[in-house]
Amino acid sequence: MNDSRLPRDFVAKHVSGLPRSGIRDFFGMVSTREGVISLSIGEPDFVTPWHIREAAIYALEHGATSYTSNLGLLRLRRAIGDYARRSYGLTYSPQDEVLITVGVSEALDLAIRAVVEPGDEVIYHEPCYVSYSPVIKLAFGTPVGVSTQRAHGFRLRPQDLAAVITPKSKVLLLNFPTNPTGAVLTRADLDGIAALAREHDLLVISDEVYSELTYDAERVSIAALPGMRERTIFLNGLSKAWAMTGFRMGFACAPPPLIEAMMKIHQYSMLCAPILSQEASVEALRNGDADVAEMREAYNDRRHYIHTALNAMGLPCHLPGGAFYVFPYIGGTGMSSHDFSMRLLEEENVACVPGTAFGPSGEGYLRCSYATAMDEIKEAMVRMQRFMGRLSA
Ligand SMILES: Cc1ncc(COP(=O)(O)O)c(C=O)c1O
Incomplete structure (x- = not known):
């Protein structure tokens, strides 16, 4: 109008x-x-936490006011590599498999824009975080929501996912634990979902921003399942579990061609994430457990x-x-x-x-x-x- x-x-x-x-x-x-x-x-x-804020203050006092590399500070990428290994058993090279972003929000946008072509279907489970459908539409993809039910604890069941897969399906966007339902998946759910992703050649974008806030269940990333590392973009960030929303810190881990593609968009739009937030995040990941x-x-x-x-x-x-x-x-x-x-x-x-x-x-x-x-x-x-x-x- x-x-x-x-x-x-x-x-x-x-x-x-x-x-x-x-x-x-x-x-x-x-x-x-x-x-x-x-x-x-x-x-x-x-x-x-104070020691994390202090790390940002210290960096500022010592003149950290510049751009960083497009991928982000190597020290932080190393800290992320160590975090992914100790928390999920995932191994990513800080050199070319980790990209530091402005929140998971930017990482998600980059991941979608890097892989979605007009008409590609992106499947996600619903109810879901408010940005998923708009971000897919902004990349000219077709959002395909699979509704999840209270009767199943709002888990994404493999059979419900299987029902919406078509030849146009390219990406599966997962968010467990889920905003807004708090749902987590069982290992059997994850195995079933991973099997479908392999069978139908889907790329999985896994938004695990709440994974540190998993209460009873075992914390498993789909990227750690057999045959999944090469078809998963693992997203995480410091906003929620480290109480750092205002620092706007996220990261993506994936095989080099995917990180390279995301980095191209990032370098022409964001350039790099803010250096003070990156310095604070090194402290958070090294000493914030x-x-x-x-x-x-x-x-x-x-x-x-x-x-x-x-x-x-x-x-x-x-x-x-x-x-x-x-x-x-x-x-x-x-x-x-x-x-x-x-x-x-x-x-x-x-x-x-x-x-x-x-x-x-x-x-x-x-x-x-x-x-x-x-x-x-x-x-x-x-x-x-x-x-x-x-x-x-
Ligand atoms: C599922 C989910 N993903 C991503 C985000 C965005 O997080 P960030 O602050 O890292 O951009 C949120 C924020 O509420 C969220 O709930």
Whole structure:
């Protein structure tokens, strides 16, 4: 549609056709209110651990104000190589198999743009992170969402994946643990998915930004399964587990031709990730394990608390195996996700994101983040319980 404030409709059609992020609209509404307890934010309530911040300050004081290599600081790429080995048993060469990016967001965009040609189908599981479908569309790919169900803990089952594979399928985009459901996969799921990827010659882009926040299950990357390293782009970053969202640090690990292709786009768009964030990330990956463990423990306590409280008030939800979200079913109230979250906000000043912000299969659900202080979570549960009580009265 032409905007009358412009002399001509300058915005490209494939951009004007993109929907606005439902999360952004919701935050807009939340920010106009006072006294809101927000369970809507997908970022840690912790401040970045001090020694990591100090590493950035130290680097700045010592004049680290330049560009780095396009791939990123070699010291950081080495730290990432060591991290991938100790955490997943994955071996990547810091020389040509690791690319440092501006958050996983950039890594995801580069990965998709590097491999998708017009009309290629990119399969992803839904409900999912808000950017997946738009990023695929911006690369002129065709997004193919596979809906996942509460009955299966929102895991992607190999049989559901098999049902949507066509000759045009090129990429499978995975995100486990999942935003917004907290789902994790079993090893059997991963084996089945990997077998399909090999059989149908798919490239897997695995967004594992929440993998450090896996609570009970074994942490396995699909890239570590037989025959998968050469067909997987492993994405990870420091935003969530190290509480470093503002540093904007992500990375991609993959065989050299894929990293080279991603690097070409990166060098002409971003050039390199910010040097101070890279310096801080060296410290985080070398000396941050204890901080990650401490924050994971805090999330774990909150996870159990909120899961129990929501189920007790009649909002059934599975125990999320990872990330910092629970995804209760609110369909039993007869309200849509949108109406439920709006009324909850208006009547009780509690903000939770409607499940539909994460795709149509999120209808009937809410995303509640427990990256929020325990006291606030407790008060939010009191308010939600009161709200539910009124609904059933
Ligand atoms: C699944 C998923 N991938 C990627 C991102 C983006 O992370 P980053 O801060 O590293 O860009 C997020 C942020 O919420 C996310 O939930």
